Amino acid sequence: MTDMRRRRFVRERFLQLAGLLIVLWSVGPFLWQVSTSLQPDRLLMETPPSLLPIPPTFEHFRNVFVIKEFHWYILNSVIIAGATTLFCLLFGTLGAFALARFDIRGRYGILGVILSISMFPQIAIVAPLYLTMSSLNLLDTYTSLIVIDLALGLPLVIWVLFGYFHAIPREIDEAATIDGAGPLRTLWLIILPMALPGIVTTGLLVFIATWNEFMFALAFTSTIDRQPIPVGIANFQNLYYVPWGDLAAASVVVTLPLVAMVLVFQRRIIAGLTQGAVKE
Structure with a gap:
């Protein structure tokens, strides 16, 4: 692999990594909100917090639309x-x-x-x-x-x-x-x-x-x-x-x-x- 091809390869991998980091930075807070919305209250109070809603619940969505209108x-x-x-x-x-x-x-x-x-x-x-x-x-x-x-x-x-x-x-x-x-x-x-x-x-x-x-x-x-x-x-x-x-x-x-x-x-x-x- 010539030096020019090597530099091009490194530049492409760097741009792909930078794009992935930007996507994670942008989408990460929204995914965290989705996970939080599907977790029961007892899991939200735990330390450290749980990343995945296991088991998931739709109680918060019910509270939002039924109770809080x-x-x-x-x-x-x-x-x-x-x-x-x-x-x-x-x-x-x-x-x-x-x-x-x-x-x-x-x-x-x-x-x-x-x-x-x-x-x-x-x-x-x-x-x-x-x-x-x-x-x-x-x-x-x-x-x-x-x-x-x-x-x-x-x-x-x-x-x-x-x-x-x-x-x-x-x-x-x-x-x-x-x-x-x-x-x-x-x-x-x-x-x-x-x-x-x-x-x-x-x-x-x-x-x-x-x-x-x-x-x-x-x-x-x-x-x-x-x-x-x-x-x-x-x-x-x-x-x-x-x-x-x-x-x-x-x-x-x-x-x-x-x-x-x-x-x-x-x-x-x-x-x-x-x-x-x-x-x-």
Whole structure:
């Protein structure tokens, strides 16, 4: 074996080992949660802890859905995250298209102002937003959480989609105009299909961020009718006892949909993350 082949062999084995370590680092916590959710309480209290759920039990999943009515929290999160993602993509697409395809003076300054909105720490704005929602009688409603999550997610959507729309050649717009297509028709029939990987990737980022949002949901909701998943999980523990098995079961239940979405849209996500690296 020549030195070049030997170096190539070592480099390939190193990359494979590094990839395996990254997979274990990423999947390990989730597998530990799955194991914890299937272990009886007596095994969770043992030292050292057991790695395998022997014997397995589904008692924690029963507690989550039957006793704690976790399905209502899931429904609330689906409504809030789904509506927020839909509105973010709708308004963000229109805003990014206008800034990227029209000759707007100072558009980069406008982008800077839009992006600066998302830089405010949440803890600094939760109090004034709470007073505002209280004066509008919107506390403990879907509307309050959707509006706030929309304000937080919209700058990211506009900023990311601006890059995708701006990279599309302007000649496409000119050809569409010659064929009689207006701006909205050009956006719907031509620009959106070309930027679909970026739209899917951006939508998933907004959905995941909204799905995991905790601070505003905790501040603005007070009943199970409107509280999303993070608040529901926080309500599991009490002053003297932490139900680790129930917390693990709930974590597994809310993580599986996100994993499934990433697996279903993995090709779109990869295309969306790498598209900007290709210069046309």
